[in-house]
Amino acid sequence: MLPDADELARELMDLAVPHEDINDLVRLSRRVRDDPELRQCLENAVSDLVRDMGAPLGGADLPDLDRPPGPLRRCFPVYVLVAALPYVRRHHRERGIPADTTRRTLADLGRNMAAHRARHGLTGLQKPRWLTLHFRGELYQLGRLQFQRTTLGQRTGTALAAAGLDVTPRTPCLTLHVPDFSGPLSPAACDRSLALAGDFFARHHPQDRPPAAVCHSWLLDPQLKRYLPAHSNIVRFQERFRTAHQDAEPADTEPVRFVFGDPDLPPADLPRRTSVERAVGDHLRSGGHWYVGHGWFPFPCS
Numbered sequence: 001m002l003p004d005a006d007e008l009a010r011e012l013m014d015l016a017v018p019h020e021d022i023n024d025l026v027r028l029s030r031r032v033r034d035d036p037e038l039r040q041c042l043e044n045a046v047s048d049l050v051r052d053m054g055a056p057l058g059g060a061d062l063p064d065l066d067r068p069p070g071p072l073r074r075c076f077p078v079y080v081l082v083a084a085l086p087y088v089r090r091h092h093r094e095r096g097i098p099a100d101t102t103r104r105t106l107a108d109l110g111r112n113m114a115a116h117r118a119r120h121g122l123t124g125l126q127k128p129r130w131l132t133l134h135f136r137g138e139l140y141q142l143g144r145l146q147f148q149r150t151t152l153g154q155r156t157g158t159a160l161a162a163a164g165l166d167v168t169p170r171t172p173c174l175t176l177h178v179p180d181f182s183g184p185l186s187p188a189a190c191d192r193s194l195a196l197a198g199d200f201f202a203r204h205h206p207q208d209r210p211p212a213a214v215c216h217s218w219l220l221d222p223q224l225k226r227y228l229p230a231h232s233n234i235v236r237f238q239e240r241f242r243t244a245h246q247d248a249e250p251a252d253t254e255p256v257r258f259v260f261g262d263p264d265l266p267p268a269d270l271p272r273r274t275s276v277e278r279a280v281g282d283h284l285r286s287g288g289h290w291y292v293g294h295g296w297f298p299f300p301c302s
Contacts, residue, residue, distance in 0.1 A: 001043055001083040002033055011082055014103065016110025021123040028075055038076075041065070045080040050087040054095075054137040056149040056172070056208075062128045074124035077131075081109060084135050091137045095204045105134050105141040111181050119262050139177070142200055143193035144185065146177040149201075149208060156214055159244040160296060165211055172208040174201070174299060176215040178237075180258065185233040190240070198300035213299040215241060218254040220293025227279035234276065241295025250289035255280040 003011055005026050012022050032038045045063045062077040085106070092102045109131055116126040125131065133139035139148040150173060152160065157169035167173075174197065178185060194213075201208060220238055228235050253263035259280050260270060270281035283290065 001039075001046060002029055002079055003082065005029065008082065011085065012110075014107075015082075016107035017078075018110065018114050018117055021113055021117065024071060024123045025075055025078060028072055029079060031072060032076070032079055038065075042076075042079060042083055046083045046087075049080060049084050049132060049135065053087060053091050056138050056151060057136075058150065059129050059132040059138065060136065062132065071123060074122065077125050077128040078109070078113070081131055081135050088135045088137060095137075097140075097204050101140060101142065101200070105139065105146075108134055108141065108146070108179065111179060114181065115261065140200065141179070142196040144178075144182055144189035145193040145197075146179055147193075147197050147201070147213075148175040148177060149205060149210075150175050152212070152214070156244045156294060156296065160212055163242070165298070167211055171211065173210045174213045176213055178217065178219060185237055187233070187236050190237060194300075202300075210299050212296050214244065214294070214296045216292055216294050218251060218258070218290055218292055220295045221255075221291050222293065223283065223288070223290070224279060227283065228275055232275065238293075238295070241293075241297055244294040244296050246294070247291045249291075251292045252284060252290050254292060255290050256284075 002008065008029055009022055009026050012025060013019075017025070032042060041063060049060050049062070062080055065073045065076050067073050088106070089102060092099075109125075112126045112131055113124070116122070116124045119126070133148055138150070139146055151170045152167060152173050154169045156173075157167055157171060160167045183189070197213075201210065219234055220241060222238070224238070225235055256265055256267075256270070257263035259276055267281055267284035270277065270284070272278045272281060280290070
C-alpha cells in the first residue's frame with residue numbers, strides 16, 4: 001500500500017513536503033515495507049482512516065506506534081496519509097472535484113510538516129489528526145481559506161436558531177480555517193474564497209446545504225481591535241462575523257502558537273517585529289489574556 005522509493009519521493013514533492021524531509025521519509029519507508037508487523041499496522045490504519053469516506057465525522061485518530069520515540073514513530077502518520085492517497089483522490093474524482101483543488105487541499109500535509117520542522121528542527125507532523133480531515137473528504141482548500149464540512153455544535157446551533165435561522169444543533173455547516181504560509185488575509189482574498197466555496201459546495205456536496213459558515217479562532221477575539229488599526233486584515237476579517245458565543249476560559253497559547261510557531265514560548269521572549277506580534281505579546285506581558293472567538297455568518301454569502 002506504500003509507494004516504492006521513487007514514487008514515494010514524487011508523491012511527497014506533490015504534497016509540498018519540505019525537501020529536507022524527503023530523503024528521511026524515503027529511507028525510513030523501507031523499514032515499513034520490510035516489517036510485516038508495521039505493514040499490517042499501516043494497512044489497519046488506512047482502513048480505519050478511509051472508512052465512511054466523506055462523512056463529516058471530525059477526522060480520525062492515527063496510530064501512535066508502540067515503538068521507542070524516534071524518526072519512525074514521528075513519521076509513521078505520514079506514511080498512513082500517503083498510503084490513503086488513492087482513496088481520497090478517487091473520492092474527489094467521483095464528486096467531480098477539480099484536480100487542482102485536490103492538490104492544493106492535500107498539500108496542507110507539507111505545510112504541517114514545515115511547521116513541525118520550524119518548531120522542532122525534525123521531520124514529523126505537527127497535528128496528525130488535523131490532516132485526516134483533508135484525507136477523508138471533510139475539508140477543502142479553496143483560495144485563501146479552508147472549509148471544513150461539519151455540523152453545528154450545541155451552543156452555536158442555539159445561537160443561530162435564536163438569530164432566526166432554521167437550524168438545530170447537528171445541522172450541517174461549514175467551519176472556516178485560516179492556514180499559515182498562504183499570504184495576507186486580505187478582504188479580496190477572503191471574498192474570492194467565499195465565492196469559490198459557494199459554487200464548490202453547491203456543485204460537489206449539494207446534500208449538505210449548509211445555512212451558515214462558522215469560525216472558532218483567536219483571530220475573532222475582539223480585544224485585537226484595541227491593538228490593530230481598523231483597516232487591518234484581521235479586523236476586517238472579524239467584521240464578517242456575528243458573535244455566536246464567548247468563552248470564559250483563556251486560550252493564551254493559541255495566538256502564541258499561530259503567530260510565533262511555539263505555544264510554550266514565554267511572553268517575555270516574544271518578538272515585536274510586526275503589529276500582530278506586538279499585539280499578542282504586549283497584551284500578555286501586561287497581564288491580559290486571549291480567548292477563542294466564535295463567529296458565524298449566513299452561507300452562501302452575498
